[in-house]
Amino acid sequence: MNKVDHKDCLGALLPIRDALDAIHGKWKLLIYIAVSNGNNRFREIERSIPGISSKVLAKELKELEEHQLIKRTVYDATPALVEYTVTEYSKSLEVVLQALNTWGTNHRKKIMGKR
Amino acid sequence: MNKVDHKDCLGALLPIRDALDAIHGKWKLLIYIAVSNGNNRFREIERSIPGISSKVLAKELKELEEHQLIKRTVYDATPALVEYTVTEYSKSLEVVLQALNTWGTNHRKKIMGKR
Numbered sequence: 155m156n157k158v159d160h161k162d163c164l165g166a167l168l169p170i171r172d173a174l175d176a177i178h179g180k181w182k183l184l185i186y187i188a189v190s191n192g193n194n195r196f197r198e199i200e201r202s203i204p205g206i207s208s209k210v211l212a213k214e215l216k217e218l219e220e221h222q223l224i225k226r227t228v229y230d231a232t233p234a235l236v237e238y239t240v241t242e243y244s245k246s247l248e249v250v251l252q253a254l255n256t257w258g259t260n261h262r263k264k265i266m267g268k269r
Numbered sequence: 270m271n272k273v274d275h276k277d278c279l280g281a282l283l284p285i286r287d288a289l290d291a292i293h294g295k296w297k298l299l300i301y302i303a304v305s306n307g308n309n310r311f312r313e314i315e316r317s318i319p320g321i322s323s324k325v326l327a328k329e330l331k332e333l334e335e336h337q338l339i340k341r342t343v344y345d346a347t348p349a350l351v352e353y354t355v356t357e358y359s360k361s362l363e364v365v366l367q368a369l370n371t372w373g374t375n376h377r378k379k380i381m382g383k384r
Contacts, residue, residue, distance in 0.1 A: 167298055169373030170366060176376060178293050183282055222379065243379065246372060251285060253368040257361060258284030261291060264337065264358065 173250060176221040181206055181214045183251075189224060190240045199238065223247065288365060291336045296321055296329045298366075304339060305355045314353065338362065 177183055181203070188202045200211050215238060218224035223244040229235035292298055296318070303317045315326050330353060333339035338359040344350035 166302065169371075169377060170298060170369045171373070172377050173369040173373035174289070174293055176373075178289055183285060187281065220380075221376070246375070250368045250372045253365045254285045254288040256284075257365045258286070258288035260361070261336070262284060262287050265335075 176223065177247065177250070179214070181210060182218060185211065185214050186218060186223060186240065186244070186247075189238050190244075194237045194239060196236065196238070291338065292362065292365070294329070296325060297333060300326065300329050301333060301338060301355065301359070301362075304353050305359075309352045309354060311351065311353070 177186075184203050184206075185199060188199050191202075193199045193202045196208075196211070196215075199215075200206060200208060203211070206214075215224060215226070219226055222241055225239050225241050227237045227239065229237065292301075299318050299321075300314060303314050306317075308314045308317045311323075311326070311330075314330075315321060315323060318326070321329075330339060330341070334341055337356055340354050340356050342352045342354065344352065
């Protein structure tokens, strides 16, 4: 087996790293699923995820917005009405989440089966 | 859309979390690919990944071993000879890495295209 040097290694990993960065972390997927399940207001999302602080939720929503997985809409009302929805683009994640879900389910059986 | 409560959310995410825990982090995939590319001795792996310390490499190899993605073989020699190889089981990751790679490649274009 030929030895591939570090640069090729890193280059090959970049897209995988990009994908993991968009969805990994303690809260991102929880927030994404909470919004896709009908929690569209900030307080609703916050209440639906025990343990998350407003500060962390605001930061994670911002990042999910930058990754174009969540859309923030401000309605012209007094006070302003802000709603979060999942984007059409975010549905492209389905394949990734399904692959992770299938592998994770088998992995748990394989590892738990040993302990 | 019905509002799903937190417990169902968490339950649904568990397998995905298990999968992400096995492969995420700065070094795991780099180490996995380095070993699968023919770096089988500790020093070889260490040299092939600039910036990683021996302490971190030892810890990450241990975790990859616990996840049964890497196998550690000790040969009866003086001094003892230790080799790391990827396991047959780890090939099941292929589908996940492929899905992440495809999504990450498109995601980079979509996000970079905007900046």
